[in-house]
Amino acid sequence: MLIAHRIALDLNNVQATYMARAAGTARFAYNWALAEWQRQYEAWKLDNSQPKPTQAALRRQLNSIKREQFPWMLEVTKNAPQMAIIQLGDAFKNFFAGRTRYPQFRKKGVHDRFTLTNDQFSIDGCRIRIPNLGWVRMRETLRFVGKIMSATISRVADRWFVSITVDTADSPHLPQAKNQGAVGVDLGVTALATLSTGETIDGPKPHKALLARLQRLSRSLSRKQKGSANRKKAKAKLARLHARIAAIRGDALHQLTTNLTRRFHTIGIEDLNVRGMVRNRHLSRSISDMGFFELRRQLEYKAGMRGGQIVVADRFYPSSKTCSDCGHKLEALSLSVREWPCPVCGSIHDRDVNAAINLKNMAVSSTV
Numbered sequence: 001m002l003i004a005h006r007i008a009l010d011l012n013n014v015q016a017t018y019m020a021r022a023a024g025t026a027r028f029a030y031n032w033a034l035a036e037w038q039r040q041y042e043a044w045k046l047d048n049s050q051p052k053p054t055q056a057a058l059r060r061q062l063n064s065i066k067r068e069q070f071p072w073m074l075e076v077t078k079n080a081p082q083m084a085i086i087q088l089g090d091a092f093k094n095f096f097a098g099r100t101r102y103p104q105f106r107k108k109g110v111h112d113r114f115t116l117t118n119d120q121f122s123i124d125g126c127r128i129r130i131p132n133l134g135w136v137r138m139r140e141t142l143r144f145v146g147k148i149m150s151a152t153i154s155r156v157a158d159r160w161f162v163s164i165t166v167d168t169a170d171s172p173h174l175p176q177a178k179n180q181g182a183v184g185v186d187l188g189v190t191a192l193a194t195l196s197t198g199e200t201i202d203g204p205k206p207h208k209a210l211l212a213r214l215q216r217l218s219r220s221l222s223r224k225q226k227g228s229a230n231r232k233k234a235k236a237k238l239a240r241l242h243a244r245i246a247a248i249r250g251d252a253l254h255q256l257t258t259n260l261t262r263r264f265h266t267i268g269i270e271d272l273n274v275r276g277m278v279r280n281r282h283l284s285r286s287i288s289d290m291g292f293f294e295l296r297r298q299l300e301y302k303a304g305m306r307g308g309q310i311v312v313a314d315r316f317y318p319s320s321k322t323c324s325d326c327g328h329k330l331e332a333l334s335l336s337v338r339e340w341p342c343p344v345c346g347s348i349h350d351r352d353v354n355a356a357i358n359l360k361n362m363a364v365s366s367t368v
């Protein structure tokens, strides 16, 4: 199983400059290859004897011209342009499979990242060795044991992180879940999640002070003159605050998934991974910010490490509208109804707990 650990980096100015340059090289190569791909594809459409573009051919093409045309590329790891083009190939693969939209050009300040293959870096405790740069300090040591596959270095606001992918070779190496039972999880509107046990797990409330500061900073940014140094400063400040709030929310998601996989062997959840639903405004901010895919990914790898399992309900499964006592299915249930009596058996249901119990039953019955 592949899992990644993201660790903050402690960089000096020289190192931060290198990271920015390597990320810039990766972005340039990606955008160059995307433009070249489009050009070659058009040429192939007109004349089928022309070669169809591939990431491997584009890498060879860039290698043959970079010394001459882009000599500055040689100042950073050769992985930066190489891996970017491989990633473009993956983006096209996903596009052709209907999983994602057409690859877009990478933007400066948005997609600042580059990837290293495992033969290009090494890790020793709290440091990582980067080609043409040397040892760089990491804030913590790598948490997972297994074969190291790759590392991606990326920028969020003004901080740099390395995300190290490790193959833990399927063997669960964490203790098994404490409670070998099952749980259903209803992802909530106000609460982060409601469990079939009746517990509610509240989402993080990003500090009122932080939100007030966010408002103040956005206002102050809009007053700064375009292109001015002050505007640039205000923009960086705002980006840092956004990153901090996102980190608080991301942390809550990790706590939720760790808590669930530690306690339960079988976990039933709804399938919210429907296009357009990802930004479902009825979901708690923590989940909608990160995306349902991230929640499911975390649950799956964490359960995998403890020998547990995740069962995802069919997307049309009526978890809210079904009575968990007698199985009666309501025609409709408006979102504003928090509590309802079953017209057949008379049970009074809390909307979210009832949905969670149905998800638990679904998970148990689909695993026997």
Ligand SMILES: [Zn+2]
Pocket: 323, 324, 325, 326, 327, 328, 342, 343, 344, 345, 346, 347
């Ligand atoms: Zn009933």
